[in-house]
Amino acid sequence: MRSVTGKGRLVALAAVAVGATVALAGCASGDPLDDEPSSGDGGGETIVIGSQEYYSNEIIAEIYAQALEANGYTVQRDFNIGQREVYLPELEAGNIDLFPEYTGNLLQYYVPDTTAKTSDDVYAELEGALPDGLRVLDQSSATDQDSYNVTREFSDENGVTSLADLKDVSTPITLGGNAELETRPYGPEGLQDVYGVEVGFTAIQDSGGALTLKALTDGQVQMVNIYSADPNIATNDLVTLEDPEGLFLASNVVPIASEKVTDEVAAIINEVSAAMTAEDLVQLNSESVNDQRSADDIAADWLSEQGLA
Amino acid sequence: MSLFAEAFAWILDPANWVGPDGIAANLWFHLVFSLSVVAAAAVVALPIGAVIGHTGRGRETAVVVSGGLRALPTLGLLVLVALALGVGILAPFLALMVLAIPPVLAGAYAGVGAVDRRTVDAARGMGMTEAQIIAKVELPLALPTIMGGIRSAVLQVVATATLAAYVGGPGLGTYLFLGLQTRDYPLTLAASILVIALALVLDGVFAGLQRLVVPAGVVAARDTDRLRSRPSRSGAAAG
Numbered sequence: 327m328r329s330v331t332g333k334g335r336l337v338a339l340a341a342v343a344v345g346a347t348v349a350l351a352g353c354a355s356g357d358p359l360d361d362e363p364s365s366g367d368g369g370g371e372t373i374v375i376g377s378q379e380y381y382s383n384e385i386i387a388e389i390y391a392q393a394l395e396a397n398g399y400t401v402q403r404d405f406n407i408g409q410r411e412v413y414l415p416e417l418e419a420g421n422i423d424l425f426p427e428y429t430g431n432l433l434q435y436y437v438p439d440t441t442a443k444t445s446d447d448v449y450a451e452l453e454g455a456l457p458d459g460l461r462v463l464d465q466s467s468a469t470d471q472d473s474y475n476v477t478r479e480f481s482d483e484n485g486v487t488s489l490a491d492l493k494d495v496s497t498p499i500t501l502g503g504n505a506e507l508e509t510r511p512y513g514p515e516g517l518q519d520v521y522g523v524e525v526g527f528t529a530i531q532d533s534g535g536a537l538t539l540k541a542l543t544d545g546q547v548q549m550v551n552i553y554s555a556d557p558n559i560a561t562n563d564l565v566t567l568e569d570p571e572g573l574f575l576a577s578n579v580v581p582i583a584s585e586k587v588t589d590e591v592a593a594i595i596n597e598v599s600a601a602m603t604a605e606d607l608v609q610l611n612s613e614s615v616n617d618q619r620s621a622d623d624i625a626a627d628w629l630s631e632q633g634l635a
Numbered sequence: 636m637s638l639f640a641e642a643f644a645w646i647l648d649p650a651n652w653v654g655p656d657g658i659a660a661n662l663w664f665h666l667v668f669s670l671s672v673v674a675a676a677a678v679v680a681l682p683i684g685a686v687i688g689h690t691g692r693g694r695e696t697a698v699v700v701s702g703g704l705r706a707l708p709t710l711g712l713l714v715l716v717a718l719a720l721g722v723g724i725l726a727p728f729l730a731l732m733v734l735a736i737p738p739v740l741a742g743a744y745a746g747v748g749a750v751d752r753r754t755v756d757a758a759r760g761m762g763m764t765e766a767q768i769i770a771k772v773e774l775p776l777a778l779p780t781i782m783g784g785i786r787s788a789v790l791q792v793v794a795t796a797t798l799a800a801y802v803g804g805p806g807l808g809t810y811l812f813l814g815l816q817t818r819d820y821p822l823t824l825a826a827s828i829l830v831i832a833l834a835l836v837l838d839g840v841f842a843g844l845q846r847l848v849v850p851a852g853v854v855a856a857r858d859t860d861r862l863r864s865r866p867s868r869s870g871a872a873a874g
Contacts, residue, residue, distance in 0.1 A: 411818050502722075505800065505809060506816035530722050531801040531812055537714060541722045541803070 371586060376413055376422040377405040380533075381621070382470060382555060382611045386426040386579060386602075388625035393598050394591065396635035410435050418457055423584040424595070429462075430471055430575030432582070439511075443572035445469075449580070456582070463581040463592050466599035468607040470555040471577035472512060474501070474567045480548055481565040488568040492523040492549075500526040502538050502547035512573045520571045525549065534558075555604070557612035579607065601632045641821035642828060656809070658829065665806040665833060669793045672728055676735035676788060681781070684743020688750075688777065689769050697744055701737035709734050709795050717802045727799035734795055735788040742784015746777030778848040786841035793834045797826075807833070 373394060377387035384405050391401045404422055407413040414435070416422045429448045433440050436455040442448045449465050456462065474489060481487060484495045492499065507513045508527050517523045530538045534552035539562055542550045549567075552559055559566060579602065581595050610628060613619045629635035645651060652658045687693045709730055717726035750773045758772045774781075797808030807830050814823030 409818070502803070504816055505813040509813070509817055528722065528803040529800060529809065529812070530803050532714070537717050537722055537802060540718055544721045546721050546723065546803075 372400045372402050373423045373586065373591065374402045374404055374421065376407050376416070376425045377403075378413070378426075379406045379408045381614050382553075382607070383426055385610050385614060385621045385624050386607075387424075388621040389598055389602075389629060390424055390426065390581065390595055392625050392629055393594055393634055396629070397594050399591065417460055417582060417584060420459070420584055420586065423586045424591075425582050427462075427580050427582050428470055428577040429465055429580045430577030432580070434511075434575065440575070443575060445576040445578050448576050449578070452580075459585050460582055463583055463587075464596040464599050465578040465580040466602045468555070468579045468602045468604045469577055470553050470579060470607060472551050472574050473554040473559075473569075474549050475542075475552050475559055475564040476549050476567060477542060478563045478565055486567065487565060488570060489517070489521050489523070489573060490568075490570055492517075492521060492525075492567070497548075498526060499523070499549055500528055500547045501549050501551070502528045502530045502541050503551035504531055504533055505529040507551055512575075516573050520573045555607045555611055557608055557615050560608070560612075561616065598629075598632075598634060601634060638821055638824055642824035645821055645825045646828065661805055661807050661809060662829060662833065665793070665796055665808075665830075666837075668724065668728070668799065668804075668806060669731075669789065669796045669837075672731040672792050672796070673735050673739070673785060673788050675728070676732045677739050677785060679732070680736045680740040681743050684740045684781075685747050685769055685774060685777075687744040688747025689765070689773060691748065694744060694748070697740060701740050704733055705737045707733060710798055710801070713798055713801060722803040724799060724804040726802055727796070727804055730798070731792050731796060735792050738784045738787040738791065739781075740784070742781045742787070743777070746780030746784075747773045749780065750776045775850050778850070779845055782841065782845040782848055786838065786845060789837050789841055790834055793837055794830060797830060 375387050375391050375394075377384040387403070387405055391403055394401050407416070410432075413422065413425060417425055429445070429452050433442065433448050433452045433455060436457075437451065440448075440451060442451045445465070449462070452462055476486060484491070484497075486492060486495060501507070501514060501517075503513075508529065510516070514525050514527050517525055528541065528547050530541055530547075530550075532538055534550060534556060538547075538550045538552065539558055541547045542564075543562065552564070554566065558564075579599065581599065583592065583595075587595075606628070610624055613624045614621065626635070646658070654660070684697070687697050712733060713727055713730040716729050720726050720729075747769070754772060754776070755768060758768045763771065796806055797811050799806045800808030800812050807826050810822055810826035810829075814820060814826060
């Protein structure tokens with residue numbers, strides 16, 4: 327009997343918990359992208375800044391946000407929006423005004439079969455490829471692009487420092503990366519076409535994260551795709567293979583802006599882009615990955631170091 | 636609507652079924668992998684569940700532990716296991732076993748525990764050993780409930796086995812991830828449809844098995860048993 331009432335109470339508790347969760351979820355429901363930027367609260371228009379679901383991108387977005395706030399602008403943060411096909415339409419619709427992007431990857435989104443390779447070519451083509459109402463501000467010298475990495479041991483044993491050296495490696499090479507890498511122009515087919523290297527492929531879906539590193543250090547794969555600004559490359563003493571033939575598109579950090587971004591706002595952001603170097607970006611990422619600091623703190627420190635806020 | 640049309644067109648294209656990355660190979664892997672996971676989970680969970688159901692001891696612990704296991708997010712667990720063991724199919728195998736054990740365990744201890752005590756006493760009175768009682772009386776009578784647990788585990792594992800592709804394994808999940816990341820939504824939808832179809836077919840098969848394994852005597856006895864147990868149970872709840 328006691329257990330029956332005990333169970334009854336548990337059921338009641340569970341019902342309340344479930345009910346409360348549903349009710350709370352109801353309050354929070356709705357598309358976070360849906361709320362129109364509230365314009366006109368106390369003068370200047372609110373600038374909506376978005377970011378990808380990628381810690382490094384969020385740090386850059388936070389830097390933009392704090393730089394604008396330091397200059398008296400009101401900013402709304404719509405961070406952690408997943409994929410390009412989600413946030414780019416929001417930018418085109420004017421729901422987001424400013425977004426940190428990467429020139430090469432963004433150009434490939436709009437022009438999948440582009441042949442541009444160098445930073446300047448990519449940037450020039452990107453300017454023309456963006457839809458009406460969107461523009462790119464100045465690109466930063468900081469890059470964050472796909473890169474192929476091997477262990478120091480593999481590099482030393484086989485004398486490999488460049489993708490061009492790979493064709494002389496006698497042992498089979500398996501490439502690890504997200505599933506879509508297999509279909510990308512710089513994937514296994516590109517390696518074959520550009521460098522004459524035949525590689526196997528293993529899909530590991532964590533975008534060059536811990537699982538990918540583990541597979542590399544365990545020898546399950548010999549080469550992995552990791553973003554070039556990833557601090558794990560240095561932490562794990564990996565060798566990023568040079569790309570003399572330009573298999574990868576250069577991908578510099580670049581802000582894309584809606585028409586609501588005035589020239590004064592653009593000038594502030596351009597200052598940020600000019601100040602940010604490739605080493606800075608790796609350092610910022612390292613503070614997030616290795617020191618577990620928040621994007622908020624990292625951005626604030628960097629801006630004050632640069633004298634921008 | 637055209638998304639569905641494209642997805643079905645992809646599934647129906649015979650060219651997509653052949654080869655090492657074809658639908659046939661991935662579907663077969665998905666099926667064999669899922670059933671192996673549930674079989675392994677059953678090897679672990681059935682004996683434990685039978686003993687718990689037979690003795691009535693450890694039931695509370697089993698409820699708490701299996702409830703806790705159920706609450707573990709499989710993707711998180713998968714990444715943890717893969718970080719320890721490396722990529723491949725062993726990590727998803729173990730992570731999915733953790734998903735499959737609770738329903739199998741619950742089916743076993745609930746089924747065995749629900750066998751009428753008078754039947755068990757009668758068996759004991761006839762001189763059966765405890766092992767014989769479990770094997771020859773309790774397990775056969777509990778089989779429908781046990782099969783129900785296995786059926787539930789199969790359904791969950793088949794749907795979740797798509798995660799194997801997250802750490803380099805084959806299976807229908809490869810299409811899901813590839814479709815998501817290349818914005819090929821017909822492919823994603825097609826993969827989902829294949830997973831759903833496989834899950835429904837397997838659920839149908841196990842529903843059939845569940846009926847088949849009901850011992851002949853139980854079918855006739857069930858109605859009278861239900862009539863008898865119902866008043867006493869509601870009486871207890873009222874009191």
